[in-house]
Amino acid sequence: xxxxxxxxxxxxxxxxxxxxxxxxxxxxxxxxxxxxxxxxxxxxxxxxxxxxxxxxxxxxxxxxxxxxxxxxxxxxxxxxxxxxxxxxxxxxxxxxxxxxxxxxxxxxxxxxxxxxxxxxxxxxxxxxxxxxxxxxxxxxxxxxxxxxxxxxxxxxxxxxxxxxxxxxxxxxxxxxxxxxxxxxxxxxxxxxxxxxxxxxxxxxxxxxxxxxxxxxxxxxxxxxxxxxxxxxxxxxxxxxxxxxxxxxxxxxxxxxxxxxxxxxxxxxxxxxxxxxxxxxxxxxxxxxxxxxxxxxxxxxxxxxxxxxxxxxxxxxxxxxxxxxxxxxxxxxxxxxxxxxxxxxxxxxxxxxxxxxxxxxxxxxxxxxxxxxxxxxxxxxxxxxx
Amino acid sequence: xxxxxxxxxxxxxxxxxxxxxxxxxxxxxxxxxxxxxxxxxxxxxxxxxxxxxxxxxxxxxxxxxxxxxxxxxxxxxxxxxxxxxxxxxxxxxxxxxxxxxxxxxxxxxxxxxxxxxxxxxxxxxxxxxxxxxxxxxxxxxxxxxxxxxxxxxxxxxxxxxxxxxxxxxxxxxxxxxxxxxxxxxxxxxxxxxxxxxxxxxxxxxxxxxxxxxxxxxxxxxxxxxxxxxxxxxxxxxxxxxxxxxxxxxxxxxxxxxxxxxxxxxxxxxxxxxxxxxxxxxxxxxxxxxxxxxxxxxxxxxxxxxxxxxxxxxxxxxxxxxxxxxxxxxxxxxxxxxxxxxxxxxxxxxxxxxxxxxxxxxxxxxxxxxxxxxxxxxxxxxxxxx
Numbered sequence: 001x002x003x004x005x006x007x008x009x010x011x012x013x014x015x016x017x018x019x020x021x022x023x024x025x026x027x028x029x030x031x032x033x034x035x036x037x038x039x040x041x042x043x044x045x046x047x048x049x050x051x052x053x054x055x056x057x058x059x060x061x062x063x064x065x066x067x068x069x070x071x072x073x074x075x076x077x078x079x080x081x082x083x084x085x086x087x088x089x090x091x092x093x094x095x096x097x098x099x100x101x102x103x104x105x106x107x108x109x110x111x112x113x114x115x116x117x118x119x120x121x122x123x124x125x126x127x128x129x130x131x132x133x134x135x136x137x138x139x140x141x142x143x144x145x146x147x148x149x150x151x152x153x154x155x156x157x158x159x160x161x162x163x164x165x166x167x168x169x170x171x172x173x174x175x176x177x178x179x180x181x182x183x184x185x186x187x188x189x190x191x192x193x194x195x196x197x198x199x200x201x202x203x204x205x206x207x208x209x210x211x212x213x214x215x216x217x218x219x220x221x222x223x224x225x226x227x228x229x230x231x232x233x234x235x236x237x238x239x240x241x242x243x244x245x246x247x248x249x250x251x252x253x254x255x256x257x258x259x260x261x262x263x264x265x266x267x268x269x270x271x272x273x274x275x276x277x278x279x280x281x282x283x284x285x286x287x288x289x290x291x292x293x294x295x296x297x298x299x300x301x302x303x304x305x306x307x308x309x310x311x312x313x314x315x316x317x318x319x320x321x322x323x324x325x326x327x328x329x330x331x332x333x334x335x336x337x338x339x340x341x342x343x344x345x346x347x348x349x350x351x352x353x354x355x356x357x358x359x360x361x362x363x364x365x366x367x368x369x370x371x372x373x374x375x376x377x378x379x380x381x382x383x384x385x
Numbered sequence: 386x387x388x389x390x391x392x393x394x395x396x397x398x399x400x401x402x403x404x405x406x407x408x409x410x411x412x413x414x415x416x417x418x419x420x421x422x423x424x425x426x427x428x429x430x431x432x433x434x435x436x437x438x439x440x441x442x443x444x445x446x447x448x449x450x451x452x453x454x455x456x457x458x459x460x461x462x463x464x465x466x467x468x469x470x471x472x473x474x475x476x477x478x479x480x481x482x483x484x485x486x487x488x489x490x491x492x493x494x495x496x497x498x499x500x501x502x503x504x505x506x507x508x509x510x511x512x513x514x515x516x517x518x519x520x521x522x523x524x525x526x527x528x529x530x531x532x533x534x535x536x537x538x539x540x541x542x543x544x545x546x547x548x549x550x551x552x553x554x555x556x557x558x559x560x561x562x563x564x565x566x567x568x569x570x571x572x573x574x575x576x577x578x579x580x581x582x583x584x585x586x587x588x589x590x591x592x593x594x595x596x597x598x599x600x601x602x603x604x605x606x607x608x609x610x611x612x613x614x615x616x617x618x619x620x621x622x623x624x625x626x627x628x629x630x631x632x633x634x635x636x637x638x639x640x641x642x643x644x645x646x647x648x649x650x651x652x653x654x655x656x657x658x659x660x661x662x663x664x665x666x667x668x669x670x671x672x673x674x675x676x677x678x679x680x681x682x683x684x685x686x687x688x689x690x691x692x693x694x695x696x697x698x699x700x701x702x703x704x705x706x707x708x709x710x711x712x713x714x715x716x717x718x719x720x721x722x723x724x725x726x727x728x729x730x731x732x733x734x735x736x737x738x739x740x741x742x743x744x745x746x747x748x749x750x751x752x753x754x755x756x757x758x759x760x761x762x763x764x765x766x767x768x769x770x
Contacts, residue, residue: 035438041420044680044701047604049614051464052680052701053420079436142739156541167739219432220744229434295429295437315700316429316437354527354552359605 035314036076042313042320046351046360053365054320056296058311058328061236063244065210068307069331070233077217077229078312081293085112085172086259087208087238091200092175093255097182101131108259109266110171112291116272117146117166124269125170132178139164140191141173141223148272169223171269176225191224198226207252208241209234222294232310235299239308242289243301260303263289276322276346283343284335290325292318298325302334319362323349327364420699421461427698427705431736431745438750439705441681443696443713446621448629450595453692454716455618462602462614463697466678470497470557471644472593472623476585477560478640482567486516493644494651495556497676501657502531502551509654510555517563524549525576526558526608533657554608556654561610576609583611592637593626594619607679617695620684624693627674628686645688648674661707661731668728669720675710677703683710687719704747708734712749 038055045051057072067074089111092098098108107128115121129135144167146152155162164170173190176197180187183196190197206213209230217229242260245253263270267281270291277290290300296313298321309328313320326346329335340347351360423440430436442457452459474496477483483493492513500506514520529552531537540547549555558575561582565572568581575582591598594615602614627645630638648655652666655676662675675685681698683706694713698705711731714720725732736745 035426035435046464046612048602049462049464049604050420051604052699054700077434079431079434140740142741144739153541156538157544159542217433219430219434219436220738220742222738222744224738224740224742227431314437315439315702315705317700317702320700353605353607353609354529355525355609356527357605357609359607 036073038314039072040324041365042324042362043365044360044362051360054317055314056311056320056324057232058309058324059233059236060307060309060328060332061233061240062307063240063247065237067233074233075231078232078235078297079219079227079229079295080235081221081227081295081297082114082169083291083293083297083299084235084238085114085291086242086263087204088172088201089175089259090204090255091179093258094251095179095182097179100182101178103128103178105262105265106269108262109269111175112259112263113171113270114168114292115171115269116148116151116275117144117168118148118151118272121269121272122165122170125165125174128174129177132181134177134181134187136164138177138187139167139170139173141167141169144168167223173223193226202228205230208238210237232312236308236310239299239301239310240306243303243308244306260289280326280343280346283346284339287335287339288329292321296321300325300329302332305332305334307332319349323347323362324364421458423699424457425709426750427709427747428750429745429747436745439702440699441696441705441709442617443694443709444618444621445692445694445713445717446618446625447692448625448632450622452618459618460616463617463620463682464604464612464614464680465620466606466612466680466682467499467554468676468678468682468684469620469623470499470676471627471648472589473557473586474560474644475589475640476564478643479636480564480567482564485567486563488513488563490647490650491654493647494654496560497644497648498556498655499553499677500556500654501533501536501660502529502553503533503536503657506654506657507550507555510550510559513559514562517566519562519566519572521549523562523572524552524555524558526552526554529553552608558608578611587613590615593623595622617697621693621695624684624686624695625691628688628693629691645674665711665728665731668731669724672720672724673714677706681706685710685714687717690717690719692717704734708732708747709749
């Protein structure tokens, strides 16, 4: 039952004095005395009873680093996984790689996406990577059966094996490869912690979150790149700085504004058919940008309000991430009734039997307090180094 | 955001005075003040950090109703879902229907199964239902894509839509239909709460759990039959009475002994390829019988020790149910080192990246105390009416 760290964290200089036990202790989650405080409850009902519950912690932060609302522990680190792909796309823009290869908003949106592997996604990524002079063989993310069930069935019918193009992260990896090519770096090994591509992203993460991540816990994501633990509040802060880049250096402000524009312009490229992120952004007419990640991490930003939201479902459940993020967005009061009328099943997701009969729902228990109703929660300063 | 009960609980006499709010209140899970106490922690690690945690409550009970060990609230009701299919199979045996149609242990195991829809499962269910003079059209459980990915891909390649035979519950439904045919009851509507098939099962559930379930919360399961909330301790008690039926009436003792024998003899029919229940029972050489259900419910019984185990993962997560149930079974010390050597990945389940690299594990945090090491947990009487 000993935990084997060697598979993930050997052989790199940057973290040579990395103390893994520190990471586990910092979460408070490694012992029975208690995981990080997660007071938000998402309930799963069935007939006359709440059958299951998920717990979550979350916060809403502005671009000045002020915590406007918090629920539970926002200092404990979280692996942001795919929820911060927008941050990982910054070097693609800032390096000039995107423009140098004549790429545009669609490719930038795909770099920020966890797509469903539909043809609209994979064909664009394939064309993109060809333009950079590379092939699917250069991806190091691994193959994946597409999230989109129709596309997956089509591959089976055609006798075609899923490839790295169908990996939901293939747009992000195309961005990594494009940046490396533009800068004349070796593309092989671009997923490794010590490769310039990943070190550059680590630097961007430190800048955008305001955190020293040199001793942060880290692990390997499903697509083979590092994912570094960041306090939940600092993740929301980074999102707020995309929403309102006023305090960022000019080049960075320009890059995140361009990324936000691409994210907003292409909700279908960010996820896909019947996916929460796409549906939430479409229902909101672009007033909110949303991105989920594995293990129950969710991010959102509201450009009009200049705020960012970060959420972690304690148990990693996707169904809870979706309704909780919708409830958090609703609490900001930025969207109107017309938006929520379209997003009703995102706030309260139906559960149906196999014959399609509604038998329960997934929803935030008791809803969430609005910001204005709880002014006492406002004004907590986010701790920054 | 109001909870619509009417879809699940209207139109039956048995529960005409059923108070749904009571069900929600009894769980304690419907408000932010706290879900039922679930002190067991299952941790999901990745690299240097615990990324997610699941919480659980559980107990180990003997056939005399003595609680040998408990973790958290075992009085709050749980929908047992598919974890108590062995109890739902009792009328199939006791009514004489199984013998009358010349059915045997394989069919009885399928009645207790949540199978993967492999040909070995569906062909047997198809032959069974034909023997009873019915067809797939008589099933009211709905169609389902088989859990077994190879079988599911084969259906797509062949252009064959999944049918009710592939529903993981088709064996259970075949048992319902067989009992109804044998007793001359209408088969149509056999999934309804007020149909004799379901009322008979409600009676068996009351007898085996020692509970008055006339006011218990209930909902509709994925396969359209009722699932009735039962205190977790009482579910374990019912399992213990299958393990050691000494206090049961002779006909009931004979029925559960026959069911346990079929369950033990056919671990592959109970679930299927790469499924936890099958793998755990095979590793244990039949010393433990295991059955999982939806929403994180797990049951086990150890005939040699005469004890039953019941487990509920608070958030409903399958991955946590599996490792927690393995850890609970280990705590009984009934299995030897040779069994656990074969079941190592059931106690600590690897998480891999999409290229197959190990990046983390799912395991009970801190393991579980053994019964003998914690004698102070023993001897709590299970409350029975």
